[in-house]
Amino acid sequence: MSARRLAGALAIVLIVAALIVAPLSLKPYGIYILTLWAVTTIAAIGLNLTLGYAGQVSLAQGAFVGIGAYVAALLTTKGWPLGAAYPIAGVSCFGIGWLLGYPALRVQHHYLAFVTLAFSTLVYLIFRNEEWITGGIYGISNVPRPSLFGYSLGKPRDFYYFCLANLALVSLAAWWLIRSPWGRAFVALRENPLRALSLGVDTRRYTLMAFALGAGLGGISGVLYAPLVQYIDPTPFALLLSLNLLLMVVVGGSGYFFGPFVGAVVAVLLPEWLQGVDNAYWLFGPLAETARSVLPPALLKSVAKHYLVAYAIFVMVLLVFSPGGIIGFFARRFAAAQRAAPQAAATEVKAVP
Amino acid sequence: MSDFLQLLIAGLATGGIYALVAIGFTLLWQTSQTINFAQGEFVMLPAFFMLTAMSAFGVPFWGAVVIGIVVSALVLGVLFKRLLVDPMLRHGVLPLAIATMALALFLKESVKDFYSAEAQPFPPLAAATNISIFGATVALQSVIVVAIAVAAVVALQLFLNRTRTGRQMQATAQNPNVARILGIPVERMILIAFVINAVLAALASALVTPIYLAKFSNGEYLGMAAFIAAIVGGFNQVRGAIVGGLLLGVVDNFAAAYLSAQYRAAIPLVLLILVIVFRPQGLVGRVEERTV
Numbered sequence: 029m030s031a032r033r034l035a036g037a038l039a040i041v042l043i044v045a046a047l048i049v050a051p052l053s054l055k056p057y058g059i060y061i062l063t064l065w066a067v068t069t070i071a072a073i074g075l076n077l078t079l080g081y082a083g084q085v086s087l088a089q090g091a092f093v094g095i096g097a098y099v100a101a102l103l104t105t106k107g108w109p110l111g112a113a114y115p116i117a118g119v120s121c122f123g124i125g126w127l128l129g130y131p132a133l134r135v136q137h138h139y140l141a142f143v144t145l146a147f148s149t150l151v152y153l154i155f156r157n158e159e160w161i162t163g164g165i166y167g168i169s170n171v172p173r174p175s176l177f178g179y180s181l182g183k184p185r186d187f188y189y190f191c192l193a194n195l196a197l198v199s200l201a202a203w204w205l206i207r208s209p210w211g212r213a214f215v216a217l218r219e220n221p222l223r224a225l226s227l228g229v230d231t232r233r234y235t236l237m238a239f240a241l242g243a244g245l246g247g248i249s250g251v252l253y254a255p256l257v258q259y260i261d262p263t264p265f266a267l268l269l270s271l272n273l274l275l276m277v278v279v280g281g282s283g284y285f286f287g288p289f290v291g292a293v294v295a296v297l298l299p300e301w302l303q304g305v306d307n308a309y310w311l312f313g314p315l316a317e318t319a320r321s322v323l324p325p326a327l328l329k330s331v332a333k334h335y336l337v338a339y340a341i342f343v344m345v346l347l348v349f350s351p352g353g354i355i356g357f358f359a360r361r362f363a364a365a366q367r368a369a370p371q372a373a374a375t376e377v378k379a380v381p
Numbered sequence: 382m383s384d385f386l387q388l389l390i391a392g393l394a395t396g397g398i399y400a401l402v403a404i405g406f407t408l409l410w411q412t413s414q415t416i417n418f419a420q421g422e423f424v425m426l427p428a429f430f431m432l433t434a435m436s437a438f439g440v441p442f443w444g445a446v447v448i449g450i451v452v453s454a455l456v457l458g459v460l461f462k463r464l465l466v467d468p469m470l471r472h473g474v475l476p477l478a479i480a481t482m483a484l485a486l487f488l489k490e491s492v493k494d495f496y497s498a499e500a501q502p503f504p505p506l507a508a509a510t511n512i513s514i515f516g517a518t519v520a521l522q523s524v525i526v527v528a529i530a531v532a533a534v535v536a537l538q539l540f541l542n543r544t545r546t547g548r549q550m551q552a553t554a555q556n557p558n559v560a561r562i563l564g565i566p567v568e569r570m571i572l573i574a575f576v577i578n579a580v581l582a583a584l585a586s587a588l589v590t591p592i593y594l595a596k597f598s599n600g601e602y603l604g605m606a607a608f609i610a611a612i613v614g615g616f617n618q619v620r621g622a623i624v625g626g627l628l629l630g631v632v633d634n635f636a637a638a639y640l641s642a643q644y645r646a647a648i649p650l651v652l653l654i655l656v657i658v659f660r661p662q663g664l665v666g667r668v669e670e671r672t673v
Contacts, residue, residue: 085479138416138478139657139661141418141478149605149647149650150650153646275479278479334490334494336486340483340486343483344465344487347472347479348468348480
């Protein structure tokens with residue numbers, strides 16, 4: 029068990045190290061995509077609280093990202109520091125989440141899916157129609173990059189490290205939350221709401237809390253998204269983003285801490301990686317030629333071209349075989365191996381006369 | 382007054398289409414607890430089947446409609462049930478709902494990538510003539526839409542109440558376990574519900590596409606309208622879906638005429654939230670005891 033923990037810790041250290049060194053060898057576009065991955069992961073971590081830990085489907089995470097992004101864009105273009113956008117976006121998304129979840133969760137939990145679906149559309153309409161504040165379809169341009177202690181984060185690499193630090197903080201906070209009594213209550217009510225209720229867990233309040241916290245993290249993600257792209261218009265925050273975020277969490281493995289990270293890799297990094305197929309084969313090292321014959325470049329190119337189609341098929345197949353997503357798939361394999369190992373040892377002992 | 386009547390009939394025509402889509406949606410829920418988030422795409426797609434039948438095989442319009450309905454029954458009914466719903470059902474309601482969201486994305490993006498991203502013209506059901514009813518000028522098309530929707534609903538009700546299979550389906554919806562004990566082939570009843578859903582969606586597609594044109598993104602709004610109609614009317618009643626659909630269509634048309642056109646799409650959403658807050662079981666629905 030402790031060996032397993034050590035291996036896990038080592039893997040995390042290696043991945044973090046890789047994330048820190050990666051931009052040194054990447055072109056600005058590569059750094060941009062990696063930054064987008066970090067920002068998207070924050071929103072997905074929030075949604076994982078809602079979906080994975082509280083078992084509620086939210087189709088509004090993209091709208092919360094949008095609210096955060098507009099708050100950040102509006103404030104920073106008027107000369108406010110980005111630091112002011114965090115509490116405003118976070119608190120307003122949390123509050124809206126609370127108000128939205130309150131009536132829906134009173135009924136049945138799939139109602140939240142429909143209410144958030146409606147909310148998503150409503151928010152999109154507001155972004156598009158309220159020109160006096162959001163700039164309508166023309167959006168808000170020239171969103172400045174922030175500066176930290178007088179040090180400008182305008183360069184792609186600096187801003188990437190800033191977002192990575194944000195992701196690290198959010199991850200730690202989520203880690204702490206999941207291990208706190210609150211997080212355990214979230215899991216309890218996902219696993220068995222009736223039992224949680226009978227044990228004195230105020231299920232509705234905890235479910236609401238999980239949803240509102242998830243919404244708040246969506247807002248934080250938006251606060252980083254605005255200075256990343258530096259131009260905000262309603263299009264990226266349409267329903268597709270909410271749907272994408274939801275599928276991302278499911279693909280990675282909802283209810284697993286690292287699920288959102290993996291899901292965002294599949295949804296954000298993989299399509300870009302497939303675009304540059306020819307430099308993708310070196311990853312396979314000595315097996316590059318075999319990889320090329322099994323997965324011909326033409327196939328990968330067409331997958332990259334029709335990425336959303338391929339992605340949707342992948343999600344459906346994955347869900348059929350492993351509702352726990354990619355991490356759930358490996359976790360199950362691992363558990364099966366663990367169960368098998370002591371049994372094998374036991375039979376061996378018996379075999380010796 | 383004649384303006385009012387005109388809007389009312391146009392609203393009933395839109396509402397009739399919403400009702401067809403919402404009925405299928407509630408049927409799937411009742412018989413197998415499937416929440417189909419691809420319902421809108423199920424209405425978007427058949428129009429493309431029909432267009433393909435016309436352009437690639439030169440089939441005349443009404444023939445293409447029939448072909449579209451049959452292909453939809455097979456693909457969106459039987460294949461959907463067998464390939465996605467059957468393997469997903471054992472994982473529970475939520476994973477299945479999410480799988481249908483992935484299906485929605487798949488259908489939408491496939492049409493966009495492999496057919497066209499542009500809106501395609503779709504032949505009208507009738508010549509663009511107007512007729513006069515009590516002094517109100519009404520498009521012939523609206524009248525035909527209302528007539529077909531009513532005919533479909535009546536046929537469905539007769540099927541559900543007057544035939545043996547229909548009553549077996551109702552039994553399945555009310556209590557699958559008892560239905561099974563009584564010797565009803567529950568699995569086949571569920572399959573029939575899926576086929577009916579696909580047929581209704583294809584019919585709605587033929588009725589709505591002349592108005593909206595055939596476009597890959599049509600499902601977003603239509604799906605939402607179906608969900609709202611189902612919830613507003615009552616999730617667990619065919620009757621509820623009809624009431625919800627008609628109400629939504631009428632409200633939609635009046636909102637477009639008398640309120641801001643920009644926020645036309647917001648009115649149904651407000652209606653949805655009001656119903657969820659004040660009458661969560663829907664206008665004509667009964668309180669559902671089944672926990673999910």
